[in-house]
Amino acid sequence: LWGEYTLADALPGTLIFQGGMFANNWKYDDGYVYKASATDGGDYIGAGFNFMASYEQKDLLAVDFVVKSPTQHDIGVGIYGEFLGVENLSIAAGFTWGQSGKYSYYASVADLAAGKKTDSDKWSAFAVDFRLAYQVMEPFSLGLTAKYSAITPDGEDAESAVNVALGGKYKFSDMLEGNLTFALDMDDLDDNDEVALAENWIWVQPDVTIYAGKNAYFEAGIKFGTAINGGDAEDACKAYTANITKMSFAIPLVLRVKI
Numbered sequence: 001l002w003g004e005y006t007l008a009d010a011l012p013g014t015l016i017f018q019g020g021m022f023a024n025n026w027k028y029d030d031g032y033v034y035k036a037s038a039t040d041g042g043d044y045i046g047a048g049f050n051f052m053a054s055y056e057q058k059d060l061l062a063v064d065f066v067v068k069s070p071t072q073h074d075i076g077v078g079i080y081g082e083f084l085g086v087e088n089l090s091i092a093a094g095f096t097w098g099q100s101g102k103y104s105y106y107a108s109v110a111d112l113a114a115g116k117k118t119d120s121d122k123w124s125a126f127a128v129d130f131r132l133a134y135q136v137m138e139p140f141s142l143g144l145t146a147k148y149s150a151i152t153p154d155g156e157d158a159e160s161a162v163n164v165a166l167g168g169k170y171k172f173s174d175m176l177e178g179n180l181t182f183a184l185d186m187d188d189l190d191d192n193d194e195v196a197l198a199e200n201w202i203w204v205q206p207d208v209t210i211y212a213g214k215n216a217y218f219e220a221g222i223k224f225g226t227a228i229n230g231g232d233a234e235d236a237c238k239a240y241t242a243n244i245t246k247m248s249f250a251i252p253l254v255l256r257v258k259i
Contacts, residue, residue: 013057122154
């Protein structure tokens with residue numbers, strides 16, 4: 001069930017409202033029992049809703065507001081905008097928030113027979129995203145992305161992260177372009193577990209793209225990464241007898257053909 005309403009004449013741009021309800025279902029076996037009446041697996045059918053308001057003004061800005069609840073236990077809200085008012089410059093930003101509520105279920109038929117329920121995990125999370133693209137000159141452009149995110153499990157401290165990437169693209173010809181990207185991933189800012197597990201990395205990725213036609217291209221490059229907090233990783237992980245990766249090297253290859 002879906003509906004849409006457009007308001008264009010009364011505003012400088014176009015405002016569109018969209019909303020609806022949808023169903024979702026999945027099959028489960030003896031490993032997951034959703035209702036007490038289930039004895040040997042079956043189907044789960046649920047309903048959710050989605051609402052979106054979009055405003056677009058040509059060559060100036062575009063804004064989207066979204067509220068989505070895929071199940072009765074989960075909800076997410078997001079607002080995203082793009083500013084196009086400066087020549088050769090695109091600026092985009094967004095905010096997303098989500099929450100999953102706690103509920104009880106029977107994890108197995110044996111638990112059902114024993115009347116033993118399991119509580120789901122409850123958490124909330126949010127992220128702030130920023131993107132910038134600027135065409136310095138006809139063959140050369142720059143791009144910057146930055147994101148801050150945090151997830152808070154019920155009754156625990158938040159785990160936050162920052163991801164930043166700066167990339168440059170140079171178009172040598174209609175058939176060949178080169179890219180160079182520097183990225184920083186900081187995945188445990190607060191370090192509230194007081195354990196350094198080499199989770200913070202710096203990445204460098206140069207690559208080239210060769211276009212073999214309108215619907216085909218080949219991309220090849222090198223991806224190198226090194227941990228910036230790996231010095232104490234081995235000592236910190238002795239108790240866990242875990243192997244810690246402190247350096248990574250890969251040669252990514254992509255061949256795409258659209259038929």
